[in-house]
Amino acid sequence: MFDGMQRRVVSMWFPRLASDRVLQIRPVDGPFALTLRQTNADRLYCLNPEAERQGLHRGMSFADARAFCPDLQSRPADPLGDERFLRVLRRWATRYCPWVGLEGNDGLVLDITGAAHLFGSEAMMLADMRQRLTRAGLNNRIGLGDTRGAAWALAHFGEGRAEIGQPYAALAELPVAALRLEEKTVIALQRLGLRTIRDLEDAARAPLARRFGPDLMMRLDQALGRQPEQITPLTERPHYGVRMTLPDPVGLFDDVMAGTSRLLDQLCTKLKAQEAGARVLRLTLRRVDQEAHTVELRLAGPLRDATRILPLFERGVGEVDAGYGIDQMRLEATQVESQPMHQVSHMPSGRADQLDDLISRIGTRIGLENVQRFLPADSHIPERSFIIAAAAFSEPGGPWASARPRPLRLFPPEPVTGTGPRPPRHFRWRRMSLSTARATGPERIAPEWWLPDENWHSGIRDYWHVETLQGRRLWLFYTPQHPGWFVQGEFA
Amino acid sequence: MVFAAISAARAGRVLWVREAWQEELVNPVGLADFFDPACMLVAQTRNQTETLAVAEEALKDGAVPFVILEITRPLDLREGRRLQLAAKAGNTTGLCLIPEGMGSNAAETRWHCAPVFDPDDSTLMRWEIIKNKSGTLKAWHVRWNAAARRLDVVSPAGE
Incomplete structure (x- = not known):
């Protein structure tokens, strides 16, 4: 820590975070509660003061609560949404100091060391926090102390401010539960007659540590500043979204593209600073009648070059119906990949970039996953000797090698007339009468027993390369276990 | 088919445009005798209109010097001419695999x-x-x- 500067910590507690959040969006009069399904029953998760006045409490089953209070209004709780909201609040709290962490799932902890004077004094800073949170409709309790433990205790039990260097004076009369202890430990301490922090501090340490383990003494020391405790600030994830609001609505294609171009420039600057490239971009065009159109662009590779991305938007923007005009545009990179800077070499690599652009452009028409490439696979089964992968998400592979000639064209087996293990001398295929001039084979391929395949139920196959007098070179097979002849491919 | 493969072998990079519903598929293992299948991209389209649009886009762009498209109905003069102009603009070669008697006069x-x-x-x-x-x-x-x-x-x- 800095020399001569005492560490100061603020703890904010939002006792009704979940219900405040819901009521802020849709206020109701009268008792209100959020319900959450826990252990196969709907229970009250969070409730407003009116509901508490009616005698309801958290964890009560919803059916009981309705019996007590018939005019209770309720909504299902959304714990994930609450967590997101808390993160928003955390980001807001960085207006007071840069060092803000989360405290459980309903609180924040701020290290305001050296920041209080910016708001006048500590008291004025706390007043400002309280005023802003109350105006936003959030019930809040704020504690300020030298340590995280002291601030937490004051927020939850005393609500006040501990003077610099005197945490004990502020905490002495608070109950032991203010030390962030487990429920079990608190009850046991109360049975021993240790009700307040003063009692605990005055008692002998060694027997308590033996009885309750090191945790209890650690919490006490943390609250009183004899043991350090750190605050973990969350890292701010870069946000790749930019928007523009227009004074007058626009509707012409060129205008929208010009706006997109400006947004793209901003976004690409952001991407460049983070050495990232966008993979999926979403352009939201909001019309004056509040309707919004989104244009999604998926790219074949990470890209942060505005001049290359812009033409790819042309097709999507062209399809948007502008209605009475567009007055707000928002561009967001919804999927981002790292794209480190690389040395510009004297060998031009424009070809690969151009190909990526082409794949993206074709992808906007037929879907990026429909532009594919072949990759080799390790199998003797002809239709499994290669796999088809989306070109944008795979690298070309190799080597391609086969010990025996393989046809250029494959199709599902088509039956032809023929008997016996030798290729038929004459057969009809696709309304053509063909006669065998030369047959090379057989090449026996057995089905892969570890991959059941409907088409290979007929068992092993003997493949023949059959050249016909008429010219066609076909790939026939015979299934000795269920006698029959089929054509599966053509060589030329 | 062999003609397409042999012509493609000289081009270096190939885009093969086909309609996804067709059962017949080029076999990359067989193609390996003529050129490296790693140089080939396949575009699977829903119908012939898309095939033509994709082919035109690719021909005009020039990133892929050789575009092969498989068609199932005859090209009319307008479509053929568009492809012809696109190929000229991109300095690329387009090859259309046609069923018997479906040639376009623009070729x-x-x-x-x-x-x-x-x-x-x-x-x-x-x-x-x-x-x-x-x-x-x-x-x-x-x-x-x-x-x-x-x-x-x-x-x-x-x-």
Whole structure:
């Protein structure tokens, strides 16, 4: 820590975070509660003061609560949404100091060391926090102390401010539960007659540590500043979204593209600073009648070059119906990949970039996953000797090698007339009468027993390369276990 | 098919546009005798309109010097001409695999290729140019030399 500067910590507690959040969006009069399904029953998760006045409490089953209070209004709780909201609040709290962490799932902890004077004094800073949170409709309790433990205790039990260097004076009369202890430990301490922090501090340490383990003494020391405790600030994830609001609505294609171009420039600057490239971009065009159109662009590779991305938007923007005009545009990179800077070499690599652009452009028409490439696979089964992968998400592979000639064209087996293990001398295929001039084979391929395949139920196959007098070179097979002849491919 | 593969072998990079519902598929393992399948991209489209749009886009762009498209219904003059102009703009080659009798008048050349039975060799083909805007018509007997990866022209009189 800095020399001569005492560490100061603020703890904010939002006792009704979940219900405040819901009521802020849709206020109701009268008792209100959020319900959450826990252990196969709907229970009250969070409730407003009116509901508490009616005698309801958290964890009560919803059916009981309705019996007590018939005019209770309720909504299902959304714990994930609450967590997101808390993160928003955390980001807001960085207006007071840069060092803000989360405290459980309903609180924040701020290290305001050296920041209080910016708001006048500590008291004025706390007043400002309280005023802003109350105006936003959030019930809040704020504690300020030298340590995280002291601030937490004051927020939850005393609500006040501990003077610099005197945490004990502020905490002495608070109950032991203010030390962030487990429920079990608190009850046991109360049975021993240790009700307040003063009692605990005055008692002998060694027997308590033996009885309750090191945790209890650690919490006490943390609250009183004899043991350090750190605050973990969350890292701010870069946000790749930019928007523009227009004074007058626009509707012409060129205008929208010009706006997109400006947004793209901003976004690409952001991407460049983070050495990232966008993979999926979403352009939201909001019309004056509040309707919004989104244009999604998926790219074949990470890209942060505005001049290359812009033409790819042309097709999507062209399809948007502008209605009475567009007055707000928002561009967001919804999927981002790292794209480190690389040395510009004297060998031009424009070809690969151009190909990526082409794949993206074709992808906007037929879907990026429909532009594919072949990759080799390790199998003797002809239709499994290669796999088809989306070109944008795979690298070309190799080597391609086969010990025996393989046809250029494959199709599902088509039956032809023929008997016996030798290729038929004459057969009809696709309304053509063909006669065998030369047959090379057989090449026996057995089905892969570890991959059941409907088409290979007929068992092993003997493949023949059959050249016909008429010219066609076909790939026939015979299934000795269920006698029959089929054509599966053509060589030329 | 072989004609497409052999022509593609010279181009380096190939885009193959086909309709996704078709059951017949080019076999990359067989293609490896002619060129490296790693250089090939396949675009699976829903219908012929998309096939033509994708082919036009690719031809005009020039990133892929050789575009092969498989069609199922005849091209009309407008479609053929658009592809022709796109290929000219991108300085690329487009090859359209057509079923018998579905040629477009806009094409620069049209070829008819068929394998021919030969007692000594299994790669003999007859390539006939049946339409040529800037030259004469002719037919060749050719065979593929797999070891050297090149095309040998055979004199038909020598058969």
